[in-house]
Structure formats: C-alpha cells, structure tokens
Amino acid sequence: MSAPVKSSSGGSDAQVLDSAAITKDLIGTFVITALILVPVVAIRTQLDQGVLTWHSRFTLAAVLAAIVVGVRWAMHVFVWNRRAANALKPAVAGAVKVKGPSLADKIGPYVSRGLLIFGLVLPILAYFNITPWGDKRTLDLAIYILTYIMLGWGLNVVVGLAGLLDLGYVAFYAVGAYAYALLSTVYFPIWFGSGIVPYAFYITLPLAGLLAALWGVILGFPVLRLRGDYLAIVTLAFGEMIRLVLINWFSFTQGPQGINVPKATFFGLPFKDGPGSFAEFFHITYDRIHFYIFLYYVILAMALITYFVTKRLRRLPIGRAWEALREDEIACRSLGINTTNTKLTAFAIGAMFGGFAGSFFAARQGFVSPESFVYIESALILAIVVLGGLGSQIGIVFSATAIMGSFEVFREMNWLKAVLPAGTEPIQFRMLAVGLAMVLMMRFRPRGFVTKREPTVFLKEKKAVSGDLVAEGHG
Amino acid sequence: MIKPWEQNPELEVQHLTMRFGGLTAIGDLSFNVGKKQITALIGPNGAGKTTVFNCITGFYKPTEGMIKLNHEGGKEFLLERMDDFRITRFAKVARTFQNIRLFSGMTLLENLMVAQHNSLMKSSGWTIGALLGTGGYKRAENEAIETCKYWLNKVGLIDRADDPAGDLSYGAQRRLEIARAMCTGPRLLCLDEPAAGLNPRESEELNKLLLSVRDDHNMAILLIEHDMSVVMGISDHIIVLDYGRKIADGTPVQIKADPAVIRAYLGVEDEDDDADGKAAAAVIDEAISHKPVPMETLLAAIETPTVPPKKMATKTPVKPAPKAVAKKTAAPKKGGRK
Numbered sequence A: 001m002s003a004p005v006k007s008s009s010g011g012s013d014a015q016v017l018d019s020a021a022i023t024k025d026l027i028g029t030f031v032i033t034a035l036i037l038v039p040v041v042a043i044r045t046q047l048d049q050g051v052l053t054w055h056s057r058f059t060l061a062a063v064l065a066a067i068v069v070g071v072r073w074a075m076h077v078f079v080w081n082r083r084a085a086n087a088l089k090p091a092v093a094g095a096v097k098v099k100g101p102s103l104a105d106k107i108g109p110y111v112s113r114g115l116l117i118f119g120l121v122l123p124i125l126a127y128f129n130i131t132p133w134g135d136k137r138t139l140d141l142a143i144y145i146l147t148y149i150m151l152g153w154g155l156n157v158v159v160g161l162a163g164l165l166d167l168g169y170v171a172f173y174a175v176g177a178y179a180y181a182l183l184s185t186v187y188f189p190i191w192f193g194s195g196i197v198p199y200a201f202y203i204t205l206p207l208a209g210l211l212a213a214l215w216g217v218i219l220g221f222p223v224l225r226l227r228g229d230y231l232a233i234v235t236l237a238f239g240e241m242i243r244l245v246l247i248n249w250f251s252f253t254q255g256p257q258g259i260n261v262p263k264a265t266f267f268g269l270p271f272k273d274g275p276g277s278f279a280e281f282f283h284i285t286y287d288r289i290h291f292y293i294f295l296y297y298v299i300l301a302m303a304l305i306t307y308f309v310t311k312r313l314r315r316l317p318i319g320r321a322w323e324a325l326r327e328d329e330i331a332c333r334s335l336g337i338n339t340t341n342t343k344l345t346a347f348a349i350g351a352m353f354g355g356f357a358g359s360f361f362a363a364r365q366g367f368v369s370p371e372s373f374v375y376i377e378s379a380l381i382l383a384i385v386v387l388g389g390l391g392s393q394i395g396i397v398f399s400a401t402a403i404m405g406s407f408e409v410f411r412e413m414n415w416l417k418a419v420l421p422a423g424t425e426p427i428q429f430r431m432l433a434v435g436l437a438m439v440l441m442m443r444f445r446p447r448g449f450v451t452k453r454e455p456t457v458f459l460k461e462k463k464a465v466s467g468d469l470v471a472e473g474h475g
Numbered sequence B: 001m002i003k004p005w006e007q008n009p010e011l012e013v014q015h016l017t018m019r020f021g022g023l024t025a026i027g028d029l030s031f032n033v034g035k036k037q038i039t040a041l042i043g044p045n046g047a048g049k050t051t052v053f054n055c056i057t058g059f060y061k062p063t064e065g066m067i068k069l070n071h072e073g074g075k076e077f078l079l080e081r082m083d084d085f086r087i088t089r090f091a092k093v094a095r096t097f098q099n100i101r102l103f104s105g106m107t108l109l110e111n112l113m114v115a116q117h118n119s120l121m122k123s124s125g126w127t128i129g130a131l132l133g134t135g136g137y138k139r140a141e142n143e144a145i146e147t148c149k150y151w152l153n154k155v156g157l158i159d160r161a162d163d164p165a166g167d168l169s170y171g172a173q174r175r176l177e178i179a180r181a182m183c184t185g186p187r188l189l190c191l192d193e194p195a196a197g198l199n200p201r202e203s204e205e206l207n208k209l210l211l212s213v214r215d216d217h218n219m220a221i222l223l224i225e226h227d228m229s230v231v232m233g234i235s236d237h238i239i240v241l242d243y244g245r246k247i248a249d250g251t252p253v254q255i256k257a258d259p260a261v262i263r264a265y266l267g268v269e270d271e272d273d274d275a276d277g278k279a280a281a282a283v284i285d286e287a288i289s290h291k292p293v294p295m296e297t298l299l300a301a302i303e304t305p306t307v308p309p310k311k312m313a314t315k316t317p318v319k320p321a322p323k324a325v326a327k328k329t330a331a332p333k334k335g336g337r338k
C-alpha cells in the first residue's frame, strides 16, 4: 500500500511534502491497523474455568495504532521524501538550483539540541514521577542506554571513522571494569590505606581509561598490519582471551565468582542511610533515587565528554586521517601518513572510552564478573555503530536507544505471550527480534539510520556527502 | 648534445632490478631525472613503468639496485631503503596512481587537507595541543586551507571545493589527484598516466598545468604517459622501456628518431623477428632521412611468416612526419600487449 504514495511524492514536486496525500495515506494506515488490532489485541478472550470470557484492551490497541501511524508519518517525512528527491536529482542537476533543504535537513541541528535538553531534564521528570514505568526503573534504563551510547561513540572511532572492524571491543570495557574493581578493593587499600576507598572511583576512572588505551596499543601493534577479515578474527579472539583470563586467573580476578566492589560515591559521600552519607550531608531524607540520579548525571557527563572529544577529533588532522584511512589506505601512505600510527591512535582512543565506560559499569553495579563481558556485548555495540550509520554520532544515539530500549520493551510485552509458545517469556525473544531488525535494516537501509557524511571542513557551504560515495573501510 | 640530467640530477636510478617470482619486471635499469625537468617514462603496456614508480615511491622494495634522491644542499636519500610514507614525508616525493585513488567520500577540500597531514599534525601539537586549545592550530589550519585554495584554483576546481571527490568527472579527478600530490609539498612529482582518459582539450590543460608546476614551482616531474601529444609536447627528457629494459634515453627529438623505439612500438617481439625489426628501422630511417629502403630488407620482412598483415599496413606509408610516426605507431599497441 505504500507504492501509490511513494510515486506521488516522487512526482513533479518532490521536495514539498504532499500533505493531502500523506494525510490520506495515514488515515488508510490507521483504518487497516485498527482492523488488524481490534481482533488481535483489543479484544481478548479467556478460557476461565471452562467459561469463555473476554475483556477489552483498547488503550493498548490505540497505542500500537498510534505507533504504526507515527512511524509511517516519519517515513513519509524523512525517508521516502528524501529518496524521491534523490531519484529526481540527475534530471535537474546543473540546470535548476536545487531547492531548499528537506525537512530532515532543517530539523537536523535541533535534534541534537533537543536530545541534550531531554537528557538533562530526564532525572527531574523521573524525580517527580512523570515518566512511565516509575522513577528508578526509567533512570536505570536511561543509565543503561547511555552506557551503550558512550560505548558506541567510543567504538565509532575505530569502526565508523577509521574503518577497522573490531569484534572484541568488550575486552576494553572489561579492562576498565576490572581496573576499577581490583584497584579499589585490593591495591588502593594496600598502597594508600582504606581511607581512599570512597574516592576510588574518581581516581581509577582516568587510570581505567589509560589502562584500556594501553591494552589497545598492545593489541593493536601486532594486529594492525592485518586487514579486513583477519583483523576482525584477531580482535574477536582477543576479546575472548581477556574473558578467559578473567575466568581462569583465580588468584588475581577471583574467577567466575566475580568481585564485589564499592559503589560510586558522591565525592566520598556514600548513598546510604545514616551518618556520613549523602542524604545527611545535604539534610535531605534518604531515598534510593538519589543514587540513580547521581549515576545518571555521571554517565551523562562521561558520554558528553566522549561525544565532544570525538567530535572535535574528527575535525582535527588525526580525525581526517582516520577517515582517509577508511577511504583508501594506499593513498594515505602516498601522502606521507604513517598508517600504522594512525590506526593505533584510533584503537587506543576507542579503547580508552571503553575503559572509562567499564569503570563506570563496575561502580554502578557494585559487582563485576567475567559474565558481563561476553562476545555478544561486542556484537551489540558493533550493531549500534553500524545501525547508527556512516560514523554518525547522532545515529548512534538512535540505534542505542532502539536496541537497548527494545530489550526493555520486550519485558513489558506480556500480551505477546498469546502468540509465543507456552512457557516462554517475550524477553527471551529479544535477540531474535534484534536480529530480524538488523536483517530488515540491512535490506532497506544498509548504511544505517544516518545516510549522509558531514564534511569536517568547508570553504563556502557545508554540503553533506551522500553515503553511496563513502567507503566502509576494510579492516 | 648536452644532457642536463647527467649533471647534478634530482633522482638517480642505478641498476634497478625488480623480480616477481620468475618474472623480471625491471632488469638492470639506470636513468637520471634532471632537476626542474619533465622526464617522461614511456613504453608499451606491461613494460614495467608502474613498477618503476612503485620502486621509487617505496611501494615495492626493489630486488637489486639503488635509487638516490638529491636534495639541494647535498642531502641524499636512498629511497630503496625507506618506507613508502617516509619517502613522501622526508624525501618529498609525491605520486599519483594509474587507477585514481582519491578519498571519494570526502570533499575536494578535505582531500587536499589530508595531504597536509604531517605539517598540520605538528601544528596541532600531535592532537593534544589542539584538543586543549593551545597553540596556533587555528592559524595553521587557515594557512593549510589557503594552500588548498591555491591548488584548487590552479587545477580549476575551486568552485567544487565542497563537493565529494567521487562526484567529479574523470578528468577532474585526475587533476584533483595532482593537486593533492602537490599539497604534500614535494620536490619530485611522479605522475602515472595523468592524461589517460582525458579529451584533447583536457590534455592541453594538463600540459599547461605541468609546465607551470615545473617552471613556477621549480619541480622535477617524472611522468608515465601514452599520450604522445603530452609526452612530445612538454617533456625535456624521455626514457623508453620495453620488457623492463631501457631501450632509449634522450631528448624528444632523439627519441623520435630512434629505431629501437619505433621497433618496440611496432610490436617486434624478439630476435627471431630481426628482419622485421630491420625493416621497421629502415622505414623510419626513410621517413626521416629520405633514404630508399633496400628491397631485400622489405622482402625478408614480408616472407617472415610470423608477421601479421596488419603490421605491414602500419609500416607501408611513405614519408610521414617523424612525430606522426610516433603517434600512429603508438596507437595499435595500446592495450595490445597486456
């Protein structure tokens, strides 16, 4: 049913949205969705002690219908519209000055600002309980998503910019987490006395980053001569090696038991009830939400630092060299660029942000064990970067939210039990759904959410580069 | 005849040999590239020209031989011992590729900025300085942009500075690649078939550009080219390769008159075709000095069974201008020997 509308927007005037046609299409979409949803979702039959009863769930049906219509509207505005405009381009190239920017381009700059403001006020919303799912749970999910956004931004340097396929990124996350765990529980108390422990997070955070970067260099040095598939395999093996060492080096890491570590404190003030705590210091009544809000702002700050540093790096010579490396390594060498060093810096900087995130993870969880650093984590972070598209940082925000958020949504979708085999929970199907989503994405939007590359420097006018021209890198 | 490339050359290649397994792509090749001269390296396809470039720019390590680059002030670089990127960075040799290698997803301006990577890295304090906001990185970046603008102007692409390189036409991509090589600040520029795929007007513009690079920037240019209008039009010195060996070395006038060159371009394969070669040389000789061809030479060639009739056709015209010979004879061999 999408065909007629697509062709009409690809007609004489592709850039101006044909609101009448879109409205018609959306009404049609709503009617069809309603027809499907009413029997399947809205009206629920139940076999209750031999009696067939039914109850209605119209709110849920309405929400689903609204989502369907909303997504279709978004597709009209952002996707089909632009694709139609692109299809039209060769015909008007040169002769006609291309008309004003599309809606997506126009709102682009506001999206990141809007996201930032939303990110800053979310804990306040949560505090006053204006969020779905209750305050702590929302914040916990937000912290979870932000961690993955930060990891995505870190890995983006390696995969998105330098074009090196790294399947073992979680190793650096593990290095960061264990650096915090071991330093704060074992070494700091020995070196500096136990008084240091409440402050350990702030001291180990930079150390964790440095250690991870060091490991990035140690791994990168022999590996970066390899290309493509070989690099992917070696990084994958490295990720597994770190995990196996963590499991088997019992005397150092306590193996699969894991390590209990002190949770993060507010510059030394622990979040607990009683004297010497955060609540007492600020004369407020103790509430666990304080800890969540604190963690949220910590990870938000760390993620923003990652964002701004990598954004700045991209505009510096090193960042341009990364992207040039992704485009053509031989040409880079012919221009006098030491490609080994350039790859190493990309690896080290990506690893460093992974280390920071790992140390935060440990301080939030209060516990680390090798189980948290399995291969699937690397794959998820990679999926986030690839889905984000073309080394785009904003794309990663969307893909991380979509993937990590969908996991949480699966917990809520108990109505799915109606269609799932007996005795299974919707949450068990989350990876399947993510895989399916990836397949669909690769089919319809192979370069990810963001399909344009933003130039790092311009003379007169900043023109986004179409994704078709941008190389993906080859390891 | 004075040979200015003999004294104080920019580049000396001595006894260069490059073997790939059993194949000797270059055999005992020696030549010089003069300072502030355009030197052309010509020869049929597969003669080993690109391999010579790859040896000079460090992409291949030669099996034997020496490649010495002389800077002013007596500084010498033995290129066969240096890494490829160090050759560009320290010895200041820049190159382009036979199959264009641009960063097609980056804009023209970005392509040229990447070429200034090393100097920009230094002024960005190896990134750390620029991240912390210290030092004059902003000024260095602006200077680099000015350099980019200069070269974009020079190759006539300034209006497209913010377009992706992949969107350019073939000819424009070739010019951009030259501009990018020039942005590395080289002393010796190596161009691998810069006129391939250009139309006559674009070739003409390329000639002007190369002459200006030589004269206004005091550069030495080493050029691989099949387009004889470019080769004969602008080069000061021509080296002819065939099967990895040098068969001629001299000024354009000398090369045009060299029988060995014509023979190579006519496609004489080996010594068995000696008669054929002699006939070819005689035809050239006739074209240049109006000496009649001895009948028995021609007959010997005709009777050699290996000579296809098509080859005879190229040899029969009487009294072509020497330049025309070079052009005409070059044409059939293009791609034919690969």
Ligand SMILES: Nc1ncnc2c1ncn2[C@@H]1O[C@H](COP(=O)(O)OP(=O)(O)O)[C@@H](O)[C@H]1O
Pocket: B020, B023, B025, B043, B044, B045, B046, B047, B048, B049, B050, B051, B052
């Ligand atoms: N990397 C390589 N490995 C094996 N053979 C090569 C390699 N590079 C070039 N050759 C061979 O060397 C010969 C000369 O090639 P090339 O230098 O590309 O010729 P030209 O540029 O003069 O057309 C060819 O026979 C080619 O097959």
Ligand SMILES: [Mg+2]
Pocket: B049, B050, B051, B098
């Ligand atoms: Mg070649």
